[in-house]
Amino acid sequence: MLIFEKSRAGRGCQILPPCDVPEILPEEREQRQQPLHLPALSEGDLSRHYTELAKKSHGVNDGFYPLGSCTMKYNPKIDEEAAALPGFTEIHPLQPAHTVQGCLEVLKTAESLLCQITGMDRMTFQPAAGAHGEFTGLLLIKAYHVSRGDTARTKILVPDSAHGTNPASAAMAGYKVVSIPSGPDGCVDLEKLREAAGDDVAGLMLTNPNTVGLFDKNILEITEIVHQCGGLCYYDGANLNAVMGQARPGDMGFDVVHLNLHKTFATPHGGGGPGSGPVDCKALLAPFLPSLLVEGESELSFRKPEQSVGEVKSFYGNFLVVVKALAYIWTLGREGIPEASANAVLNANYLMAKLKPWYPMAYDGICMHEFVMTLAELKKETGVSAMDIAKGLLDWGIHPPTMYFPLIVEEALMVEPTETESRETLDQAAEAFHSLYQAAKTKPESLHAAPVTTPVTRLDEVEAARHPHLRYSFEG
Amino acid sequence: MGSYVPNTVEERQEMLAAIGLSSMDDLFAEIPEQVRLRQGLDIPEGLSELEVRRNMEALAGKNKVFPTIFRGAGAYRHYIPALVKSVISKENLVTAYTPYQAEVSQGILQSIFEYQTMICDLTGMDVSNASVYDGASAAAEGIAMCRERKRNKALVSAAALPYAQEAIRTYCFGNNMELEVIPEKDGVTDLAWLREHLDASVAGVYLQHPNYYGNLEPAEEIAAAVHQAGAKLVMGVNPISLGILKTPREYGADIAVGEGQPLGLSLAFGGPYLGFMACVESLMRKLPGRIVGQTQDHNGKVGYVLTLQAREQHIRREKASSNICSNQALCALAAGVYLAAQLDAIGFRTENKGAFFHEFVTVSQVPAQTVLKRLEEENILGGLPLDEHRILWCCTERNTREEMDQVVRILKEVEASC
Numbered sequence: 001m002l003i004f005e006k007s008r009a010g011r012g013c014q015i016l017p018p019c020d021v022p023e024i025l026p027e028e029r030e031q032r033q034q035p036l037h038l039p040a041l042s043e044g045d046l047s048r049h050y051t052e053l054a055k056k057s058h059g060v061n062d063g064f065y066p067l068g069s070c071t072m073k074y075n076p077k078i079d080e081e082a083a084a085l086p087g088f089t090e091i092h093p094l095q096p097a098h099t100v101q102g103c104l105e106v107l108k109t110a111e112s113l114l115c116q117i118t119g120m121d122r123m124t125f126q127p128a129a130g131a132h133g134e135f136t137g138l139l140l141i142k143a144y145h146v147s148r149g150d151t152a153r154t155k156i157l158v159p160d161s162a163h164g165t166n167p168a169s170a171a172m173a174g175y176k177v178v179s180i181p182s183g184p185d186g187c188v189d190l191e192k193l194r195e196a197a198g199d200d201v202a203g204l205m206l207t208n209p210n211t212v213g214l215f216d217k218n219i220l221e222i223t224e225i226v227h228q229c230g231g232l233c234y235y236d237g238a239n240l241n242a243v244m245g246q247a248r249p250g251d252m253g254f255d256v257v258h259l260n261l262h263k264t265f266a267t268p269h270g271g272g273g274p275g276s277g278p279v280d281c282k283a284l285l286a287p288f289l290p291s292l293l294v295e296g297e298s299e300l301s302f303r304k305p306e307q308s309v310g311e312v313k314s315f316y317g318n319f320l321v322v323v324k325a326l327a328y329i330w331t332l333g334r335e336g337i338p339e340a341s342a343n344a345v346l347n348a349n350y351l352m353a354k355l356k357p358w359y360p361m362a363y364d365g366i367c368m369h370e371f372v373m374t375l376a377e378l379k380k381e382t383g384v385s386a387m388d389i390a391k392g393l394l395d396w397g398i399h400p401p402t403m404y405f406p407l408i409v410e411e412a413l414m415v416e417p418t419e420t421e422s423r424e425t426l427d428q429a430a431e432a433f434h435s436l437y438q439a440a441k442t443k444p445e446s447l448h449a450a451p452v453t454t455p456v457t458r459l460d461e462v463e464a465a466r467h468p469h470l471r472y473s474f475e476g
Numbered sequence: 477m478g479s480y481v482p483n484t485v486e487e488r489q490e491m492l493a494a495i496g497l498s499s500m501d502d503l504f505a506e507i508p509e510q511v512r513l514r515q516g517l518d519i520p521e522g523l524s525e526l527e528v529r530r531n532m533e534a535l536a537g538k539n540k541v542f543p544t545i546f547r548g549a550g551a552y553r554h555y556i557p558a559l560v561k562s563v564i565s566k567e568n569l570v571t572a573y574t575p576y577q578a579e580v581s582q583g584i585l586q587s588i589f590e591y592q593t594m595i596c597d598l599t600g601m602d603v604s605n606a607s608v609y610d611g612a613s614a615a616a617e618g619i620a621m622c623r624e625r626k627r628n629k630a631l632v633s634a635a636a637l638p639y640a641q642e643a644i645r646t647y648c649f650g651n652n653m654e655l656e657v658i659p660e661k662d663g664v665t666d667l668a669w670l671r672e673h674l675d676a677s678v679a680g681v682y683l684q685h686p687n688y689y690g691n692l693e694p695a696e697e698i699a700a701a702v703h704q705a706g707a708k709l710v711m712g713v714n715p716i717s718l719g720i721l722k723t724p725r726e727y728g729a730d731i732a733v734g735e736g737q738p739l740g741l742s743l744a745f746g747g748p749y750l751g752f753m754a755c756v757e758s759l760m761r762k763l764p765g766r767i768v769g770q771t772q773d774h775n776g777k778v779g780y781v782l783t784l785q786a787r788e789q790h791i792r793r794e795k796a797s798s799n800i801c802s803n804q805a806l807c808a809l810a811a812g813v814y815l816a817a818q819l820d821a822i823g824f825r826t827e828n829k830g831a832f833f834h835e836f837v838t839v840s841q842v843p844a845q846t847v848l849k850r851l852e853e854e855n856i857l858g859g860l861p862l863d864e865h866r867i868l869w870c871c872t873e874r875n876t877r878e879e880m881d882q883v884v885r886i887l888k889e890v891e892a893s894c
Contacts, residue, residue, distance in 0.1 A: 053583035059571030087536025093746030102538030274748030310646035315746025331478035333522025
């Protein structure tokens with residue numbers, strides 16, 4: 001039941017004391033005429049409403065969540081407590097610098113640790129999410145070329161296996177996207193890359209390991225080809241969890257990187273936000289960074305980069321998310337960071353080996369932190385699709401893998417277990433996958449109807465898009 | 477060292493054996509040796525939970541928490557009901573991803589559907605998205621929505637929040653839209669200038685109401701002029717003010733955006749905040765970000781899904797929940813007017829000519845920094861200095877009459893000693 005349907009006139013919560021100064025109203029012509037329908041509920045009913053909604057949501061805390069490309073690892077509780085300290089939450093962003101030295105030190109320390117992990121020089125925390133970071137990183141590339149009078153570079157190269165946000169961000173930054181095909185091995189086709197690399201190329205966007213879960217072993221050649229033609233290389237950090245502490249984008253030849261603190265650095269996803277997509281770069285791009293940089297040793301202060309591209313949002317980014325990520329990095333430290341990535345890769349390979357007998361893999365060999373299965377054969381044979389298997393997993397209490405991505409793999413399921421899952425969890429998941437495989441073979445119709453144990457069954461998305469019903473109607 | 481990896485070293489060996497490898501290092505055989513980080517990261521060793529807590533408490537302790545705040549300028553200290561904190565710490569909601577799997581995400585989807593309804597109700601608009609990063613990025617996205625094939629110019633009021641103006645400028649650098657700033661006159665957008673510059677190339681106009689100085693803009697006249705020129709009006713609004721002030725829709729705006737932070741989010745040194753966006757129905761398919769729609773499942777049961785995904789390209793969203801708007805609006809307005817009147821009486825002249833919401837500007841002979849320093853000694857964060865003699869003040873329901881009288885007393889002393 002919607003909160004509006006529970007509302008009763010006259011109910012409410014006692015939150016504020018009576019106003020202790022004379023009340024006034026704006027002039028009639030400035031007052032709203034339209035009545036307000038904000039719900040009126042007692043505190044108890046309101047609290048119960050959200051508890052009910054929470055019960056109808058599945059988070060990492062509710063069970064295995066192998067959603068490929070999203071790095072759904074455990075969100076440590078100490079990180080949450082750190083970010084809830086009043087010394088962080090009660091600070092106005094426009095307080096004088098000498099009263100926010102702790103906040104500045106958080107930013108400075110996090111910058112230095114993350115730059116060490118990525119092999120970069122400077123960082124901005126202003127972008128609020130991965131896609132926002134991509135947009136910001138591309139603006140740095142654009143500003144760099146413009147500052148050199150090199151305005152003929154209008155194209156960004158993006159492999160066909162890239163995250164969907166890559167081409168979208170390039171378009172927002174005013175670039176034309178050129179798609180580079182992958183070879184049969186799932187890696188960038190070097191010949192095709194060479195053909196596309198010219199003096200109209202502003203840069204390349206690449207995820208490594210890529211979205212099929214493979215480390216592109218030609219990475220040094222790739223970045224070299226792009227640099228040779230005068231372009232810059234952008235690293236999409238969505239998959240950094242596989243290689244942090246093992247290899248660094250900076251050493252691979254990348255010039256600018258965005259990180260997803262809400263993936264790699266264990267801050268919660270919050271049902272879609274808030275995230276944090278800081279962007280770090282080599283020194284040549286640092287003058288163009290947005291927002292303010294923290295400078296100084298004992299007395300810290302903010303400085304605006306001299307050729308800044310400008311602000312991409314208010315203030316200094318999602319500060320509390322940075323606090324959480326810093327607590328996480330402090331906890332893991334120099335041994336814990338590579339331990340996390342190695343175990344993420346181990347868990348992925350362990351689960352992949354278990355599933356291989358039933359679900360063919362899109363690519364051979366050792367995978368990184370995730371792998372992609374193709375259910376094309378299964379579908380042809382039984383009519384059971386990747387979607388059906390995914391929905392079947394819901395009845396096992398498992399959040400499904402990413403479906404139908406990457407686009408270059410037919411009937412794809414992309415599985416990313418992360419390092420915070422135990423062997424038993426992986427074994428149980430394998431059992432669930434096996435059981436679904438058997439069901440596909442023997443009673444495929446049961447999977448078309450899945451899930452059956454969830455609060456609702458499969459929803460009619462076509463109807464939702466055809467006749468958009470996007471808010472409650474108070475007129476009844 | 478802390479670690480969140482459950483598998484023991486022995487278990488890892490067994491798992492390696494199961495996949496035919498002998499060491500953890502074998503997992504990374506595909507990485508070229510030239511880029512393998514053999515010497516390890518140059519960062520400190522890991523810490524125990526207690527050490528992390530101590531470090532964090534030490535850092536938080538280096539900040540000054542002002543018990544009394546009269547500063548706004550885009551970030552507002554409102555009272556956050558205890559229930560809000562309880563709701564936003566529910567793990568099923570906090571630790572979930574974007575609700576792609578609707579069957580196990582009905583709670584999140586329904587809360588967004590309810591949020592969309594409330595934003596539409598507050599702004600008077602037809603459609604709301606599930607929110608974007610913050611008010612400034614919402615302003616920039618709003619302007620980008622106005623763009624048409626033959627209209628590529630944006631006009632932005634100089635009386636809008638500086639961060640919103642800046643974000644619009646940055647997004648325009650990205651998508652190659654032209655941008656001009658509409659000058660301010662007497663603390664509001666210069667209507668005469670705007671009328672002269674509204675040509676056929678203008679796609680959208682950005683107006684903030686109440687504006688940066690707290691002033692109410694001649695929004696109706698501006699909307700009429702903008703529409704006459706065939707352009708669209710994006711209005712940035714404070715959601716709390718909508719408890720009493722006319723809605724953007726009533727003023728004639730096409731798109732309403734704003735900073736959702738006053739709706740129950742803490743100051744948090746600037747983030748995370750929340751950007752809301754709503755528009756008239758005809759622009760629905762240009763609205764960015766995620767949108768939740770109502771539909772039915774196979775058994776005819778009502779449910780919610782992410783919808784209209786064809787127009788969506790980005791992964792972005794934050795959310796908040798609160799339902800205490802009009803009450804706060806009245807308190808904030810009353811407190812602002814009270815303080816302004818008191819300060820005006822002692823020589824801190826109120827610059828605002830007409831009606832203002834909960835922010836206002838004073839001009840005084842006494843240097844702003846002298847005033848603010850003196851207030852800081854009394855643990856009061858005064859208004860934001862705009863220049864040497866002008867201060868932008870903000871009041872909310874958090875400010876008691878006693879606090880305001882104290883500020884007036886201190887300022888009187890400062891003035892007397894200058």
